[in-house]
Amino acid sequence: METKNYTLSDVELTYRPMIINGEDAPASNGETFTRLSPAHEVEVTSFPKGTQEDVDRAVVAARHALDKGWRQSTGSQRSKLLMKVAELIRRDAEALSLAETLETGKPITQSRNEVAGTAELWEYAASLARNTQGDAHNALGPDTLALVVHEPIGVIGMITPWNFPLLIISQKLPFALAAGNTAVIKPSESTSATTVMLGQLIREAGFPGGVVNIVTGNRVVGAAIAEHPGIDMISFTGSTGVGKGIAAAAGRDLKKVELELGGKNPQIITAKADFTAAVDAGVFGGYFNVGQCCNSGSRLIVHRSIADEFASAVVERAQHMRVGDPLKADTLVGSLVNDAQLAVVERYVAEGREAGAHLLTGGGRLENGMDGGRFYQPTVFTDVTAQMSIATDEIFGPVLSVLPYDTLEEAISIANSTSFGLSAGIWSNDINEALTAARDLRAGTVWVNRWMDGYPEVPFGGYGQSGIGRELGRQALAEFSELKTIQLQVGPRETRWVDAPDAARA
């Protein structure tokens, strides 16, 4: 792929309309809102500020598209369309990467990797579209044959967060489409551009109008989707607090709900770990995307015998990371997404100090010559106990907590002590330590001697307050499908529930 070096002179304010029933659409009341680049303080995109009425129109379009063709489409047709979208994502990779970087503040090289990963998701879902087969039961008795078939659930409402906008909608949408559903999507108001651009590619690929509808806007749009009686299922990724509210709203109509929520993910580093690799994973887990990942490894649970040395090595590397302008190709860590997120980080750092944790490095804004950017110093706390808020709450910023332990049992118990259960990891070259932890850690994903990679083929989701359901993998098809049992009579039906009146008496 041909890549470019960008400067702010390449950036111009772009208006991106919503997509309803295959058409570009303004908001019903004509209102718009604008997004700034959080790293540069420059206006980059404007969008319609969607309303309840816009959601109503999108739901009607999605229902119509479902019933008038998409539900009946073949796996082959769906698969070809999904593959075409993957091809178009690759064609427009640079434009998508730039838009993602400008709205999120993440480095352009990282955005490029995410766009490439997104194309893979659409390709993988294309392979599933031809594998929607169910089961047949042929040993239920001589007069019985039973079939179990998958059907689309219907219109799926999808609500997504700002941290990995294109990747996260693509963990949902192509899988839902492969299963024959239609969608009404609300991206985060902070980072809607790449979702709208994806909608344009979906239209170009030849999807019928109304199969995918995108309504931009704030929580008003999200709430309208969660509560809408015409929507059959909600697939939400975001914070645990908002997820609970959405589940409650969806519960009023007993809509199916799939939730990908927060995490406070532990990495256990044993005395038998590959020390250098584990340090690197500690830094990566803490500071990738400025710590704004559901999968951030924000708790480092380290064997007491190496805890000090480990923390020092993390600090040393953290201080060498290139934090700065996300448009520069050699930047490793960019800007926090907005002022609200910056305020959350500052509050937790203050709480950590007050609780008596030792601030080993960081703990303040980073002055790097970029006025207005939301840059924060990579931060490490030691002497952290499992009860402190910096160890229990998802901070979503570049803040690592080091918690020492003495026995593996204790390490696993600390790891399992939060209300979350998204992901967890162990670093050990001792097979028994690794297997014990892999079994006993309560998390949807456990990494052994690696951290934070994922594949379209393997399911992803959380235990406890990290969510309900799974995305990705062939399991995602089941998540977006209804199961129907069809029972068939073979031969004449001889059994009777009640005898017919005696022919002689009649």
Ligand code: NAD
């Ligand atoms: P958020 O919960 O604030 O917002 C997510 C989406 O919900 C946005 O589109 C927002 O506009 C919408 N929303 C907000 N309030 C709403 C309401 N009352 N009703 C309906 N919709 C509403 O999350 P965020 O700040 O955008 O993203 C960060 C969070 O997302 C973190 O907690 C992170 O852990 C989580 N996350 C989870 C995963 C995962 O796969 N488990 C992945 C990425 C992010």
